[in-house]
Amino acid sequence: MTIMKKTLMLLISITFVVGMGCGSSGNTSGNSNSNGIPGWVENPGSEYSEAKYLMAVGSGSTLNEARGDAFSQLSQIFQMDIDATQQLTTEVIDRSTNNNFYSESTSQLLNNIKIGTNQELMNTSILTSEVDKFGTYHALAGMDRAETSRIYSQEISNNQIKISEFENNASNESNILQKLVLLTKARAVASANEVLTRQLNVIQGGAGTGGDATTTLTRIQEKFRAIQQQANVSIQSDNATYTVKSAVAGAFQKEGFSIIENTENAILGVTINYQTQEANLNRDDAEFVKWELVIEIEDKQSDRSFRTFMVEGRDGAPSYSDALKRADFTARNKIEKDFAQFLNNELLQIN
Template sequence: MNPSVYNKESDMKNKYFLMLIILTALMFVSCAGSKGTGGSKGKPIWVDNPAAAYPEKDYLAARGAGDTRQAAEDNASGNLARIFKSEISVDQTTRERYSAFTKLSGSMDETLETDMDQIVKVLAGETLFNVKFSETYTDEMGRVHILAYLDRKETADIYRDKISANYEKIEFLLKEADSASDPVDRYALLNAAHTMSTINQAMLEQLNFIHPPSHSMLTAQYDAINHNNISKKRAEAAKALTFSVNISGDDGRVASMTSETISQMGFPLVNQNAAVRITGTIRYEDVDLQRDNMEF
């Protein structure tokens, strides 16, 4: 074979192989650059159109921005929480009481604490489970953008488990209250049931927004447990729980304030044979503050 012909064929093969390598590399670069984008200059498509990346039928999503990633996450989480516009108000005291009840042993071992993949955000008056975040995007001004989102189906499963567990605890508390003879015990059990039911009502409303079919299934399954009925039972138990206040050495102010607080909570005040007796002694002493040499 002519050596010059062989060299030409070899050069052609080498050039073809080199071109194939270059084209393959370009394809990888193109794929890597297009992932999660779709806007100009590599900007993720969700920055301008969240629904294009996270379809509304499958996700709830909200954008956020800030000077740092944490600030952007907080802003996005708050915007996501405000989507719910919950009409059920759960104050911090109720949340703390719920957390205390669920930390009890036995049948109340579940808490509001979640695994790392079930992040809880308490923002804008809402407690949201399973909040996740997209990749970040930093614009030309250095502003960090991020998307907070919930997977509807995945999050609905979490809500169903928590709500069902709460319903079972509420059922247990109501049965115990029905059999309780002591008015203090009866009220305490109904108060615990009411606290858990209040949390459940808030989560049910959120679930109805996230995944209506799951909400319908749960409300039908536990239709015998009615929040309004629990509230009425607790109010009736409060009326049966009598209090008396006896503060010796008082000029009337402490006893008056104490009695007013008890009445505001729905408990009746009696002079004798009270289920709960509040007694105390007030003693005043002169205290030398050693201010003789102080100038004002």
């Protein structure tokens, strides 16, 4: 073979290799459908292993929008697969987190059911992204199943230890209020564990069921309801209006207490002092009322007194009677918001 022929064959070989390389580069038009949309948008498993990743696709007019939508769609997998009737709402999650019932890790894992744009989930990354011929961006988010399952399993195990501790302490406690507090904490952590277990099952490719965690939660709820029947509160007041007194009773009932008239059978004694008086502001177009609300709580089993709740305000209206009604309305709002939080903090911080 002449040198000229060898050179020509070498050039042909190089051209062939380069051509093959160009065909497998970042241009994925060969894997797109007739609309120019990447094949992995409709079938993520065609690009990445479904056994390794829990995946979701997002789209948007920008890459950031597509990424955020992908994370959101991944969150919705938890939201759709977890039983819609389960009792742990976002409000309960947030409230229990604020009371430090959960570890930071549990709180982070619970966030996986909160759907929000650009919320990056644990062990989740954008596996690939591409813009189609119409200018729409697509992104594929994937959560590493094995590593995430390991983290969930460890946190569920840690929470089981906490639940057992709260539950055992409640069984050994004679004070009804203490029992209620301990079982409230146990119920909160057990509720979180049920959600984590459901999430874990989804990550592992199964149905979003709670299994043993649901059994534990049901057991603690039954104990909680049994103690609730003994958690009686008596409310006394010489000057509280019906609106104010009802609002205070509602705050206790929301925490699981029952309101009774007989003070002897009550574990908590509540005294309400609601003072109103005319406030002269020298206005011809309105009358004003100055009011003060003081609520005192006593643990009748241990003779322990809690901190006093106190709030005051001033309300006006065209007439004095209307100003009194408005004062009642404002006081009720303060009770439903501020006193409810005060009560929750006071009762649930008992050691």
